[in-house]
Amino acid sequence: MTRVKRGNVARKRRNKILRLARGFQGSNGSLFRTANQRVMKALCNSYRDRRRRKRDFRRLWIARINAAARLNGISYSRLIGGLKKADVRINRKMLAQLALADPSSFSTVVSAASH
Secondary structure (H helix, E strand, C coil), rough: CCCCCCCCCHHHHHHHHHHHHHCHHHHCCHHHHHHHHHHHHHHHHHHHHHHHHHEEEHHHHHHHHHHHHHHHCCCCCHHHHHHHHCCCCCHHHHHHCCCCCCCCHHHHHHHHHCC
16 A cells, blocks of 8 residues: 655644744744644633623623713613613613713713603
8 A cells, every 4th residue: 555645734734723823922832732722722712702892891881871870860770761761772882982071961861861
């Protein structure tokens, strides 16, 4: 039986992993076996955290809206409920931006929600 030359398939596969591991500390970025483990872990973390980022930002927006609403004498839940009743369609991201950048217009939104 003749010998099978594998060409450069294995080397290409290893180099692909090592390219993904560039910048990792120590042998995690230079040795294939440890780099492979670190890359697999990093890809799992990035998949999970792409979903978690959305939750984290929503929590941040809610905290900012709550703080600004309490400065205007209303709680977060009453503000959101009042906005729904008044049919003011503004999302939490924009409310948080208003509360941070333009407190006077945020207070007009609060007054619209409290009627």
